Amino acid sequence: MALLKAKPKPKETHPMTATTTATTDPSDLLDLAGLLTDEELALRDRVRSFVDERIRPNIAEWYEGAIFPTEIVREMGELGLLGMHLQGYGCPGRSAVEYGLAALELEAGDSGLRTFVSVQGSLAMSAIHKFGSEEQKNRYLPGMAKGEIIGCFGLTEPTAGSDPASMATTATRNADGSWTLNGAKRWIGLASIADIAVIWAATDDGIRGFLVPTDTPGFTATPIEQKLSMRASIQCDIDLENVELPAEAVLPEVTGLKGPFSCLNEARYGIMWGAMGAARDSFEVALDYAQNRLQFDKPLTAYQITQEKLVNMALEIQKGTLLAIQTGRLKDAGTLEPVQISVGKLNNCREAIAICREARTMLGGNGITLEYSPLRHANNLESVRTYEGTDEVHTLILGRHITGEQAFR
Template sequence: MSASSKLPPFDPADPLGIDDLLEPEDLAVRDTVRAWAADRVLPYVAEWYENGELPGIGELARELGSIGALGMSLTGYGCAGASAVQYGLACLELEAADSGIRSLVSVQGSLAMYAIHRFGSEEQKNEWLPRMAAGEVIGCFGLTEPDHGSDPASMRTHAKRDGGGDWVLNGRKMWITNGSVAGVAVVWAQTENGIRGFVVPTGTPGFSAPEIKHKWSLRASVTSELVLDDVRLPADAVLPEATGLRGPLSCLSHARYGIVWGAMGAARSSFEAAVDYAKSREQFGRPIGGFQLTQAKLADMAVELHKGILLAHHLGRRMDAGRLRPEQVSFGKLNNVREAIEICRTARTILGANGISLEYPVMRHATNLESVLTYEGTVEMHQLVLGKALTGLDAFR
């Protein structure tokens, strides 16, 4: 670099210059989702969270469909066909608003739609995916059970053939996002030929989805139990290309990738709130942001935040190149959610008592991330995935 060359100015919002890695199309996706969230979520989400509800979810889903956010990394059938990085940027912006909104989108696109897109028949794809991409039909994903979370192979929900024709499903699923508002559920069940996935219209007799109340996390999100009592489905309701745990676990890996990005959105929102507060809150005659201990906290938060975004970007490029392994997704979820929670907790200390108020986003993000920490793979499960990959020894059992 010549002596006359000028370095770009330091950007406190992008201290590593990560935006330089993004294409104009990437930035356009990010800006579109950020603008939508600023208009349709941020003015209302504190009230939604306080009331423990997500009103107008059908309208929100249709709006998300109109901007291409539902199943956005899938191709065909009305889906946007966006890159993995663009999908990740969308998840970051959605979770910067609230984890519940990102969960709505993740379950719709990366679990329910992804399962049908990857493992479904052409008839199933054509029937459901265009309407789900448009937000006209909301989907849910029934894997976790009341007694079997981290060990889905032991699920008790079962499906039996009735005289070689119809399937009859019985069982329970628990902690199912979107369950009470879904028009279609992808349900995984034991069969005589192993675990299979089923496309279940939620209006089918015997299917019900009571909403789970009294949550202190993900309060601006619909969470339900799925109850299947002799739910009769036609023979072609089964996903033909999925047998065994490979099917649901591949869906989870796709959804976990979105969490790697999304967690950094919650962290960014809390970090920005802490920076703004530190510059305006005065103690001992000057802003607290001018004290060494506060600056040390902000510096450490910025380092972990932007390291996490850089990690998410790297994994996104690997996914776009077809080179992303499930172990690498575990690496990202383990690190980014854990660091995001620590950023929120540190932000809370900077805001002091105001940090627990819904006038600021920090405590809302912190409590949401407590759910994100354990859903779609607990810390321990991701540690064991990485431990097995590093040593070649299986410590799960």
């Protein structure tokens, strides 16, 4: 597979304010920005500016207070970040690479804010766009793209995370064609502020998706509190007790796990980009700190061990970003395979969390405060590394592909 190429340059903020070239941006040693088109760079810079203006000045307060800033939801819609890779129905219709770049820049601000965009667009909106009726698409997608309607995606259960085939949530078809849902979901992003929930449930015909207005009697969403990760985000428990739905609530175009899995792959794709945003931000913060922190009469950057740490970080950021760009080009070409998404999700999350932890060590005791981002990023990445498939799950997916042997059971 040849790496597809495009065009020139950009600009950086936090804490380096220079154009991104191989000589002025230490995190882009290979000038990977040169692989991007002018349109892709412009989109990236718009999202970067949004992060600089709206997220960076506030994220420490949001994170410490466990606040999800609902006031920026419609701003994200106006910027074209919601369902941005989807075509029609009021959606932005941007490329996979553009969506990836947006995810990278958002997660350089905070994983929780990128997660909102992922849950809204890659999960809830994708499910409706892929498998909904025309009436469902026209009813929900335009408002979701604007941020006027918030969605959530209910797959994971208290006892079924990596094994969704064992889900206990059921949907029973009634004599008049209506449905009754019973069960529970856990770790469902946005559920307590969502207007519409995509709920996956076992039926006599297999697993089906249902559109459940969150004000339906019997639907209860409770935020999970006392989290050590994703504090500027919302994850919930959902209880479904005799939730009555009309016949037209079902997503008509899919039966079985291929439905939710195809949506998870959309989210996993964004994650491989986003993780590199958290890694890049941590690298930049550590570099800036080390350049200005004097120990034994010289800056930390003058010491060999500091330089080794920075070099190792930069190399992994370059490799992970290159992986993401190539994966995006394959996706835009329509040739991307699910196993290739597992490569990016596994590698980039694993390397990003190592980079963020290493960056924290360079900050000494100051690194455990919210004045600096690396430990916050590392804590968030504990969640990112877990959701949409753990390291172990993606390892087994890749192992099956390489060996031909199924090792899940």
